[in-house]
Amino acid sequence: MDDFSDIKISRRDLLIAGAISATASAVPSLAGAQPVPQSASPAPAMAPVMAKTSLRVNGQVRSLELDTRTTLLDALREHLQLTGTKKGCDHGQCGACTVIVDGRRINSCLTLAVMHDGASVTTIEGLGNPGKMHPMQAAFVKHDGYQCGYCTPGQICSAVAVLDEIRQGIPSHVTASLTEKPLLSAEEIRERMSGNICRCGAYSNIIDAITEVAGGKA
Numbered sequence: 001m002d003d004f005s006d007i008k009i010s011r012r013d014l015l016i017a018g019a020i021s022a023t024a025s026a027v028p029s030l031a032g033a034q035p036v037p038q039s040a041s042p043a044p045a046m047a048p049v050m051a052k053t054s055l056r057v058n059g060q061v062r063s064l065e066l067d068t069r070t071t072l073l074d075a076l077r078e079h080l081q082l083t084g085t086k087k088g089c090d091h092g093q094c095g096a097c098t099v100i101v102d103g104r105r106i107n108s109c110l111t112l113a114v115m116h117d118g119a120s121v122t123t124i125e126g127l128g129n130p131g132k133m134h135p136m137q138a139a140f141v142k143h144d145g146y147q148c149g150y151c152t153p154g155q156i157c158s159a160v161a162v163l164d165e166i167r168q169g170i171p172s173h174v175t176a177s178l179t180e181k182p183l184l185s186a187e188e189i190r191e192r193m194s195g196n197i198c199r200c201g202a203y204s205n206i207i208d209a210i211t212e213v214a215g216g217k218a
Helices: 011-026 072-079 135-142 152-167 186-192 203-213
Strands: 050-057 060-067 098-101 104-107 120-122
Touching (some): 072 098, 135 152, 135 203
């Protein structure tokens, strides 16, 4: 009978041997291993859902067939080539894409074109042109209410709508009374125009332009 009394195994050796044994028992043999299945091919892309949409844009009826996911902004720029309306942040945060729909200003990047079937849309091109400018456009030129000009179409469309809101008595967050017609003031204009960002910082000139068109003292 063999004598193992002189064999000494350290605790470290014992742990290593146990780990090797456990690993060996956990790994399946190559003979019993199952073949790895090939990844399934990607599903084919679904065709876009198209819809016919009619818009009265700047006084002219325009009929379009659009992907239902098309924003009003992209319909104007890409399908009607009305590129005056700008795509800035495309998240409704800068106001560069502001247009007037049925008398109310909206961020055209946040709404789908098919949601406005039959609506009346006014863009910067519909307000005026170099030969016959809208009073707000002329005031922006006079008071230098722009620098790079990228935000200007949205600023002007928003400014026109702001004066309509005040005339209609629609209050803002700074209106003193909800039951009385808001008064034209720099505070009212700043609050109502706060959704239109001018990265060049021409805000004071924009206020002067809007105030002059409103008939106040710039």
